[in-house]
Amino acid sequence: MLTRMGKPFRIALAGLGNVGGGVAQILLTRGAELAQRAGRPLELASVCARDRNKPRRADVSHIPWIGDPLALARSKADVVVEVIGGEGEPALSLIETALAAGKPVVTANKALLAAHGARLAATAEEQGVALRFEAAAAGGIPIVKGLRESLIAYGIDAIHGILNGTCNYILTQMEKTGRAFAEVLSDAQARGYAEVDPSLDVGGGDTAHKLAILSALAFGVPPDVGRMRVQGIAHITPADIHFAREFGCRIKLLGIARRTAQGLDQRVQPAMVKLGTPLADVDTVFNAVVAHAGEAGPFTFEGRGAGEEPTTSAVIADLVDVARGANGPVFGRPAKNLRLLPAAPPEAHVCPFYLRFDVRDLPGVLAEIAGHLAESEVSIESMIQRGRSPGEPVAIVMVTHECAETSVAHALRAIATSDKVLGPPCMIPIEAG
C-alpha cells in the first residue's frame, strides 16, 4: 500500500544562499505535507556552504555541517542538491562526485548544465540515477517537466521564451518611464533586480543557457550555447519601445529554438511580439515559454522566473519526484541518443522586421534608404517619420513585409555606409510568438 510511510529520504544540501536557504526552510517547516506526497519523510541530512557563520533565515544550526563540498557529495545521503551556482568549481566536481557515487542530483545550475549537461546526463544514466534541474530554466515554471514528460506525443516544433527576469524588468521599466537602458539598469541594480556585473543578463548569455537546456529537452540535441546567435538588449532605445507600441507590438528579449527545413534555428535576441499574443503581456520579473507541440498546438507557461521562492519551489518538486523514485532519461531521451542538428542558416529566418535609422534630416535620405532596401528586395509595409527642424537628427522607423534576415542585413550594411545615417541601424524581428 502506497500510503505507508517509507524510510527517510536524506538530503545533502550544498549552498545556503537565497535558494539553499529557501530549500532548507521548506524542508524544515513543510515536512509533513511533503512526506505525504513523497511517501517518505524528507530529511535535511547535511548542509555545506562557504561561510558557516553567516546569519541565515533558515536555522540550520542543528543540521550536520560538512565543510568540503566533495565530502558532502560522498556523504551518507540519498540525494545531493547543488545550489552553489557557477559553471565551474566547486559545483562541477560536486555533481560529478555525487553521480559517480551513484547518488541522484538536483541542481538549479543553468550555466553548468548548458556547458556540461550532455556529459553529466550520460554519467547519471550510466549510474542509473536521476539528474534533475527544474530550477535551471524559467525558475518556478514547470517547463522542464512539461517538455520532458508532458508535451511528448507530437514532438515540439518551436519554443519561444522570455527567460530572463532582469531583462524583462528593464524593458518593462523602459516602457513605463520612457527612460534609457543605462538609466533603468542602474536603477534595477540599486533595487537588487540586476547584478553588479549585469553582462550575463543584459547581454543575453543567461537566456542562452536556459534556451540550451530547453532545446535539449525539446529537440534531443546536446545543450550547446556555441550554436546560438546571442544578442542582448543594450542597444534598445526608448524610441524603439515607443514605436513598437505604435506598430501594435512590445519588445521582449526572446530565446527562440525552432525546427526549420534547413536545420535548428536557435537565437537569443530582442524581438517584437504582437499585443494579444501570449508573450506580449508578460511583464516585470515574470518569465514565460510558448512551446509549439505539433498538432496539439501551442502551450504557454508563465510565472516567476527567478528569486528565492520560485526557485525553491522547483527544487522541492524535483526532490519529491526523486524521493518517490522518479528516474528516466535526463533530457527526456537517453543521453547517448542526443544528436546535434545542423544549424539553420540566417536566411531560414523569415519574418517582418522593424528597422530604425537615426539620420540627418536632409533631402534624399529616405530615397537612399529605400533604394538600398529595394535592391535587397526588402519591401516596406509601413513607415513613421516624425518631422523635426531640418538638419537635426531624426529617427526613421519602418516595418518590412516578411523577408529573410539576410536580405535585411545586406541592405543595412549598405545603408550604414551613408554619411546621412548616424550610427548603426537597429533591426528587430517581429516574431509570431
Add this chain to the structure above:
Amino acid sequence: MLTRMGKPFRIALAGLGNVGGGVAQILLTRGAELAQRAGRPLELASVCARDRNKPRRADVSHIPWIGDPLALARSKADVVVEVIGGEGEPALSLIETALAAGKPVVTANKALLAAHGARLAATAEEQGVALRFEAAAAGGIPIVKGLRESLIAYGIDAIHGILNGTCNYILTQMEKTGRAFAEVLSDAQARGYAEVDPSLDVGGGDTAHKLAILSALAFGVPPDVGRMRVQGIAHITPADIHFAREFGCRIKLLGIARRTAQGLDQRVQPAMVKLGTPLADVDTVFNAVVAHAGEAGPFTFEGRGAGEEPTTSAVIADLVDVARGANGPVFGRPAKNLRLLPAAPPEAHVCPFYLRFDVRDLPGVLAEIAGHLAESEVSIESMIQRGRSPGEPVAIVMVTHECAETSVAHALRAIATSDKVLGPPCMIPIEAG
C-alpha cells in the same frame, strides 16, 4: 543502465472515438520516440469499442479486439486506458475492474472522476497502482501534473481557470460578432464546436467537473461538484460583453477555487477579468489555468483544452509516465487523507461587481436602484446609461466598489421587485485573475 530497453508495456485501450483513435495512432506511428522516453516499447495490446466496423483514421485491424470492456480490463495488459467517457457504465466498471485486478488506469473521464474520484483513488492506492488523468482537466495543458508534482512547496491559495472551450468559443464569437448567445450557440453547433445537447458545457457543469478535479489536487479535498455554486453563460448578453470592454474587461466563464479565512470558495460563473491579466486574452477554444502558489506566486498554463490531439497528448504523457513506473498518490496526497473543507459562505466573496438593469426609461428609476444599493451598503464606482427615447427600455450598467456578493444580491432582490425594472438584473463579479 537506464537506456537499455525494458520489456514491452502492453496497453489495453477502451474507446476508439476521437481520443482513442488519436492515442492508437500515436502509439502506432511514434513508437520509437516514445520507447526512448519510456525505456521500453509501448505496445497497443488490445482495443475495444462499441462498433467494430466503424471506419477509423487509425488502422487497428491488426490489434486484438476484445468485445467486452470488462474482459479488456481483465486481459493481459500492463495498463488500461479508458477513453469511453461518461460518468456511468461501462466506463466506471471498466476502471473499477482494472484497478481491482491490480492494473494501472489512464483515463480522460472528468465526469466520472468528479463523481467517483476519491473512491477510485483509494482503490488504486490500496492496490498500489497508478490512476492517471491528465486529459480530464484542461485537455492538453499539463495542469494535473503541475498541481500534483510541481507547485507543491508553498501550497496553493487559489486556482482560476477557463476550463471549457465551447463556452470560451461562444463568448469570443459573441464579442467578435455582437450576436446573441442563442444565435452563436447554433452556429457553434453547426460547426461542431458545441454538442447537440449543449447544456453540460454552457450550463457550467463540465467546468465544474474539471474544477472539482483541480480542487482535489490543489487543496486535498475529495472532488465534489455538489459543494460548488455553478452558473452558466446563457444569461450573458451582447450588451454585457460590450460594456465589459468599456470597463477595461472581458467576460470569461471561470472555475474558481480558493482558500478563504471562512473556508473553501468553489464557484463556476461568468466573471469579468481585466485586460492585461493572463486570462483576458485566452480566446476561442483555448483553456487556461492560473494557480496561485503561495510565496512562489501565480503560474499560468494555457493551451488547447479539448479536441483529439491535445487530449491524446495528455493520455500519451500519462502512459509514458506509467510505463516508466511512475506512481504515487492519485491526487498528490494519499486518498485516505483527502478531507472536506468547510464551504466559504457567499459573504466571503468580496470583489467589485458589474451590474446591468434593463429598465423602462422613466423618471425616478435610477434613484430607486441607487437607493436600494445604498441601503445594502453597495457603493457605485462608475455607471453608464445611454439615452434612448423616453419610455423605451434601456440598460443601466454600473460597476460597484469592492463589496460582498451577499450585499449585492440583497439589493438586487429588492430592485427586481420594481415595476420599472424589466427582467432579472444581471450581476457579474470582476475577478482579480
